[in-house]
Amino acid sequence: xxxxxxxxxxxxxxxxxxxxxxxxxxxxxxxxxxxxxxxxxxxxxxxxxxxxxxxxxxxxxxxxxxxxxxxxxxxxxxxxxxxxxxxxxxxxxxxxxxxxxxxxxxxxxxxxxxxxxxxxxxxxxxxxxxxxxxxxxxxxxxxxxxxxxxxxxxxxxxxxxxxxxxxxxxxxxxxxxxxxxxxxxxxxxxxxxxxxxxxxxxxxxxxx
Amino acid sequence: xxxxxxxxxxxxxxxxxxxxxxxxxxxxxxxxxxxxxxxxxxxxxxxxxxxxxxxxxxxxxxxxxxxxxxxxxxxxxxxxxxxxxxxxxxxxxxxxxxxxxxxxxxxxxxxxxxxxxxxxxxxxxxxxxxxxxxxxxxx
Numbered sequence: 001x002x003x004x005x006x007x008x009x010x011x012x013x014x015x016x017x018x019x020x021x022x023x024x025x026x027x028x029x030x031x032x033x034x035x036x037x038x039x040x041x042x043x044x045x046x047x048x049x050x051x052x053x054x055x056x057x058x059x060x061x062x063x064x065x066x067x068x069x070x071x072x073x074x075x076x077x078x079x080x081x082x083x084x085x086x087x088x089x090x091x092x093x094x095x096x097x098x099x100x101x102x103x104x105x106x107x108x109x110x111x112x113x114x115x116x117x118x119x120x121x122x123x124x125x126x127x128x129x130x131x132x133x134x135x136x137x138x139x140x141x142x143x144x145x146x147x148x149x150x151x152x153x154x155x156x157x158x159x160x161x162x163x164x165x166x167x168x169x170x171x172x173x174x175x176x177x178x179x180x181x182x183x184x185x186x187x188x189x190x191x192x193x194x195x196x197x198x199x200x201x202x203x204x205x206x207x208x
Numbered sequence: 209x210x211x212x213x214x215x216x217x218x219x220x221x222x223x224x225x226x227x228x229x230x231x232x233x234x235x236x237x238x239x240x241x242x243x244x245x246x247x248x249x250x251x252x253x254x255x256x257x258x259x260x261x262x263x264x265x266x267x268x269x270x271x272x273x274x275x276x277x278x279x280x281x282x283x284x285x286x287x288x289x290x291x292x293x294x295x296x297x298x299x300x301x302x303x304x305x306x307x308x309x310x311x312x313x314x315x316x317x318x319x320x321x322x323x324x325x326x327x328x329x330x331x332x333x334x335x336x337x338x339x340x341x342x343x344x345x346x347x
Binding site: 002012013014015016017018019020021022025027028029030031032033040041042043044046048049050051052053055057058059061062063064065066067068069070071073079098101102111114115117118120121123124126127129130131133134137138143146149150154163166167169170176177179 | 216218220223288290291292294295297298299300301302303304308309310311312314315316317318319321322323324329331332334335336337338339340341342343344345346347
């Protein structure tokens with residue numbers, strides 16, 4: 001659906017860039033082929049972007065302006081209402097805010113607000129990422145038991161990082177939509193500080 | 209003392225094979241080997257990479273006749289280390305201080321990643337446009 005937004009806002013200097021935190025391009029293929037995008041749709045098997053932007057769950061949206069500055073930090077938002085019954089968020093206000101930003105330059109947050117809504121990496125979250133990287137390498141070497149130890153250690157160090165705790169499930173042969181996930185979800189969905197900054201809503205209007 | 213064995217050090221996107229001496233929980237790497245693998249050299253001034261030198265408070269803990277202790281090396285650089293002696297492998301991460309400082313600049317970190325066709329795309333190539341970064345997954 002980002003392709004639709006991309007086409008809708010085509011006359012503006014705007015590009016959606018999707019990044020799939022999947023272990024294999026083939027896992028992301030169905031989503032990408034269905035979308036048939038003309039914007040960059042990238043695969044991040046090594047969790048490079050997760051590390052650089054301190055992403056702890058998906059989907060996560062970040063706004064970057066023309067000068068390459070973050071003007072809206074990591075935020076859990078959705079492009080559709082497919083799972084609204086589960087997470088409670090409407091996509092329309094966010095998409096309206098996006099349109100206002102692209103068309104009119106409105107809604108970019110000032111630096112102080114951006115900084116105060118960024119999660120700070122900690123020694124534990126960073127050690128967790130190192131264990132995840134080691135686990136992933138071990139897995140690729142076929143050393144499954146050792147990989148499992150390090151995925152679990154990573155999860156202990158960063159319990160609120162679902163790119164680790166849920167993201168590792170497919171690698172470990174666990175259904176990320178199954179029982180283990182529902183147990184994980186009982187701990188509470190990890191939230192970004194952006195939860196405290198509601199999107200300026202409005203009626204969903206597609207103006208050209 | 210154990211003879212050096214093949215050891216894997218993961219540093220960002222680099223997977224480095226080197227030789228290390230294993231002694232219980234300790235992994236020691238010959239200074240030359242460490243320098244070739246990481247660019248960090250042990251000098252009188254401390255641990256140096258190019259023009260940057262980090263003074264080493266406890267030199268004895270960092271290195272002895274058998275080499276540089278990997279865990280002490282990571283601590284000296286303030287970098288997290290995931291170490292598995294049994295598996296002869298370790299991953300060096302980025303420190304929280306460095307990551308936080310980078311994020312605080314509000315400059316969107318640059319990256320290059322492939323699409324489904326294997327073509328590489330770089331974020332900074334889109335300077336001059338507004339970019340919406342959407343991180344998602346099949347999970």
